[in-house]
Amino acid sequence: MEIITAKRAGFCFGVKRAMDITVEMAKKSGMGVYTLGPIIHNPQVIEKLEKEGIHPVQEDEIEGREISALIIRTHGIPCQVYDKISAQGFRIIDATCPFVKKAQRYAKLLKENNYQVVILGDINHPEVKGLMSYAGEDVLVVDEHSGLPALKSKVGVVVQTTQPVEALKKVLSKIVDQAEEVKVYNTICNSTALRLKETEDMARKVDIMVVVGGKNSANTSQLAGLCRSLSVRTYHIETSGEIDPAWFEGTDIVGITAGASTPEWIIKDVEKRIRDIGGKSCNGN
Amino acid sequence: MEIITAKRAGFCFGVKRAMDITVEMAKKSGMGVYTLGPIIHNPQVIEKLEKEGIHPVQEDEIEGREISALIIRTHGIPCQVYDKISAQGFRIIDATCPFVKKAQRYAKLLKENNYQVVILGDINHPEVKGLMSYAGEDVLVVDEHSGLPALKSKVGVVVQTTQPVEALKKVLSKIVDQAEEVKVYNTICNSTALRLKETEDMARKVDIMVVVGGKNSANTSQLAGLCRSLSVRTYHIETSGEIDPAWFEGTDIVGITAGASTPEWIIKDVEKRIRDIGGKSCNGN
Numbered sequence: 001m002e003i004i005t006a007k008r009a010g011f012c013f014g015v016k017r018a019m020d021i022t023v024e025m026a027k028k029s030g031m032g033v034y035t036l037g038p039i040i041h042n043p044q045v046i047e048k049l050e051k052e053g054i055h056p057v058q059e060d061e062i063e064g065r066e067i068s069a070l071i072i073r074t075h076g077i078p079c080q081v082y083d084k085i086s087a088q089g090f091r092i093i094d095a096t097c098p099f100v101k102k103a104q105r106y107a108k109l110l111k112e113n114n115y116q117v118v119i120l121g122d123i124n125h126p127e128v129k130g131l132m133s134y135a136g137e138d139v140l141v142v143d144e145h146s147g148l149p150a151l152k153s154k155v156g157v158v159v160q161t162t163q164p165v166e167a168l169k170k171v172l173s174k175i176v177d178q179a180e181e182v183k184v185y186n187t188i189c190n191s192t193a194l195r196l197k198e199t200e201d202m203a204r205k206v207d208i209m210v211v212v213g214g215k216n217s218a219n220t221s222q223l224a225g226l227c228r229s230l231s232v233r234t235y236h237i238e239t240s241g242e243i244d245p246a247w248f249e250g251t252d253i254v255g256i257t258a259g260a261s262t263p264e265w266i267i268k269d270v271e272k273r274i275r276d277i278g279g280k281s282c283n284g285n
Numbered sequence: 286m287e288i289i290t291a292k293r294a295g296f297c298f299g300v301k302r303a304m305d306i307t308v309e310m311a312k313k314s315g316m317g318v319y320t321l322g323p324i325i326h327n328p329q330v331i332e333k334l335e336k337e338g339i340h341p342v343q344e345d346e347i348e349g350r351e352i353s354a355l356i357i358r359t360h361g362i363p364c365q366v367y368d369k370i371s372a373q374g375f376r377i378i379d380a381t382c383p384f385v386k387k388a389q390r391y392a393k394l395l396k397e398n399n400y401q402v403v404i405l406g407d408i409n410h411p412e413v414k415g416l417m418s419y420a421g422e423d424v425l426v427v428d429e430h431s432g433l434p435a436l437k438s439k440v441g442v443v444v445q446t447t448q449p450v451e452a453l454k455k456v457l458s459k460i461v462d463q464a465e466e467v468k469v470y471n472t473i474c475n476s477t478a479l480r481l482k483e484t485e486d487m488a489r490k491v492d493i494m495v496v497v498g499g500k501n502s503a504n505t506s507q508l509a510g511l512c513r514s515l516s517v518r519t520y521h522i523e524t525s526g527e528i529d530p531a532w533f534e535g536t537d538i539v540g541i542t543a544g545a546s547t548p549e550w551i552i553k554d555v556e557k558r559i560r561d562i563g564g565k566s567c568n569g570n
Contacts, residue, residue, distance in 0.1 A: 169458040176453055176471050184467040 001278050002253045004206065008198050009258035009267050012191040014097025015040055018074045019263075021095045025069050026054045032068035036085070037126065039073045039095070040261035041217035044239060062088065069093055075126040076100045078133030100127055103158050103187035104134050110156030111136035115183060118142060118151075120171050121160025125218055128160050144170045148178065155179040161189040162219040162260070164196055164226075191260070192219065196226060199257045203227045206255035208247060209234045212270050213259030220259025227257075239266060240273035248277055286563050287538045289491065293483050294543035294552050297476040299382025300325055303359045304548075306380045310354050311339045317353030321370070322411065324358045324380075325546035326502035329524060347373070354378055360411040361385045363418030384446050385412055388472035389419050395441030396421035400468060403427060403436070405456050406445025410503055413445050429455045433463065440464040446474040447504040447545070449481055449511075476545065477504065481511060484542045488512045491540035493532060494519045497555050498544030505544025512542075524551060525558035533562055 011019065018039060026033045026049075034057040038046045046056060057065065059081060067090040072082075076096040085092060096104075110117045117135035120142055121128040132139050135158070142148065144167035155175055159168055165188055175182050203209050209227040213220030215238060224236040232255075235247060248254065254274055258267050296304065303324060311318045311334075319342040323331045331341060342350065344366060352375040357367075361381040370377060381389075395402045402420035405427055406413040417424050420443070427433065429452035440460055444453055450473055460467055488494050494512040498505030500523060509521040517540075520532060533539065539559055543552050 165462060168461055172457050172461065173454040176457065176469065177450060180471055182467075182469040182471070184461065184469070186461050186465055186467070 001248060001251055002280055003271060003274055004202060004253065004255050005267065005271055006195070006198050006202060006255070006257040008191070008195045009212070009256065010260070010262050010264050012189070012195075012260035014074045014099060014189075015260050018071075018095035018097070019045075021093060022049065022054055022071055023052070025071060025093055026052055029068045032066050033071070034062075034065070034067055034069070035071045035073055036077060036081075037073055037075075039071065040214075041220075041259075042214040042238075042261045042263065042266075043216070044266055045261070045263055059085070071095050073126075074100065076104060076130035077126070078130050079104075080133055096130075097161065097189075099161050099187065099189045100130070103131055103161060103185070106156075106185040106187060107131050107134040107139075107158045110158070110183065110185075113156070115154045115156030116140065116152035118155055118157050118171070118175065119160065120144070120157065120163055120168055122218060125160060127162075131158060131160070142171055143167065146171075148174050151175065151178045153180040155182050157182065157184040159185070159187045161187055162192045162222065163188055164222070165193060195219075195257070195260070196223070199223050199226060199255075200230065202255040202257060203230045203232045203234075206232065206253040207251045208232070208253075209255045209257065210243075210270060210274070211236045211257055211259075212238070212267055213262040214238060217259045217261050220262065223257055223259060237270070240269045243270070243273050243277070245277045248274070286533060286536055287565055288556060288559055289487060289538065289540050290552065290556055291480070291483050291487060291540070291542040293476070293480045294497070294541065295545070295547050295549050297474065297480075297545035299359045299384060299474075300545050303356075303380035303382070304330075306378060307334065307339055307356055308337070310356060310378055311337055314353045317351050318356070319347075319350070319352055319354070320356045320358055321362060321366075322358055322360075324356065325499075326505075326544075327499040327523075327546045327548065327551075328501070329551060330546070330548055344370070356380050358411075359385065361389060361415035362411070363415050364389075365418055381415075382446065382474075384472065384474045385415070388416055388443050388446060388470070391441075391470040391472060392416050392419040392424075392443045395443070395468060395470075398441070400439045400441030401425065401437040403440055403442050403456070403460065404445065405429070405442065405448055405453055407503060410445060412447075416443060416445070427456055428452065431456070433459050436460065436463045438465040440467050442467065442469040444470070444472045446472055447477045447507065448473055449507070450478060480504075480542070480545070481508070484508050484511060485515065487540040487542065488515045488517045488519075491517065491538040492536045493517070493538075494540045494542065495528075495555060495559070496521045496542055496544075497523070497552055498547040499523060502544045502546050505547065508542055508544060522555070525554045528555070528558050528562070530562045533559070
């Protein structure tokens, strides 16, 4: 049984940067380092960081704590929340992914130039909640399946960085049916696009796909959904502990991929576990 | 045999306006009224205007003529040509369709704001040649089937007013694969869109479609192409003289539509001819 691991599995640029900032801050500051919400959507990483003294805290749990530094995670936060925590006197470390920051700036710019802002993304995702805060009162959040209400004649579009470009194409097709002027900032992160592409290519040539990452990670779930849509048998796991050797009976090739919030040690561990079951790595990273 | 004539068959707003301007100018000025190229793409109308003393003239045929007024047709002209003829001293009447004028202004605005301008349209159509002159040196003209070369990161789009919106959607899908910022002015004329829609609906319920208009009229040819793509038997004719009664044998319903440059008298004449063959108008305009 061959094992192929995606070259682009695991931490993207923005997550790696945020993790480095967080760990360094913990070393410097010792006690009282908090992240505003879990730094990434990966329970195993959060557990590990807790042991190193870095705790996630919700906005409404801040009051009364001794905080030396509060870290804003990659997804970013609404500008109103930023203003509120800034007023509280403790150090704020902004680890918002630079690509998300760019999307926030574009949303603001579109609003300032009188565009009705349409955000393509998941309305429940923290990144989108942050973007919305910059986009003005008539902001509209859509996904690729949304029907559109009546739009203004000037529409501006920004995109949650982890959306697939095909979703943007679908939404644009609906917008040009209505709007006279459409300004699109394609804020989809290139790393997401390449990861999706690599996973798609891999899923087309293997018997089983093992997708590694938080069950609460949107981009990991998206990878698993993509594999399933291509009719390959797909397992979305968080750790090697979930692997059942029976999955691999009669299997020739296994593909492993992982979301942007999955650390390398978990991917290596999954790879090792499958190798132990009877696989042979042939293109690992 | 029932005959249905499209409500939106014939002259659009811009063509009607240009025809009115031309005829009025001929009445006022008498001799020496010229149009820069045929005023519309309809040979029968051009012939009729010739009899009223209005002659089409090409740019390189102007020199040495006694011109009292030169009329710019609905399609518009390149800005360089405008500058050249303006320098010659005779009166210029600009009958460029206001929607085409708007597209020209947008092309200029995009160029001035450092967008690479992409024009969706037919590179050989006079409207597109006019638009190109405003769009800067890196302008790209594409149709819905074009593959795209490498684009700049800022791309601006304007559309030949008679293109179908589906073509715009296809081109946009290709552009967002490359560009980081896309500004689209949907300059498709609403009258074109509604005419295409009405023709499509009609073609789905009749046995034969008769499409009336200049064989050199792009928008009329587009209507005929649309009907053929829906597998309905389609005849593109310029006048009732081309009609063969054999076409209608065993036919229950005939649909008539016409391009934006087809005058009402030609449509009425076609309708009458079919009625004489054995049809009964049931929804004429």
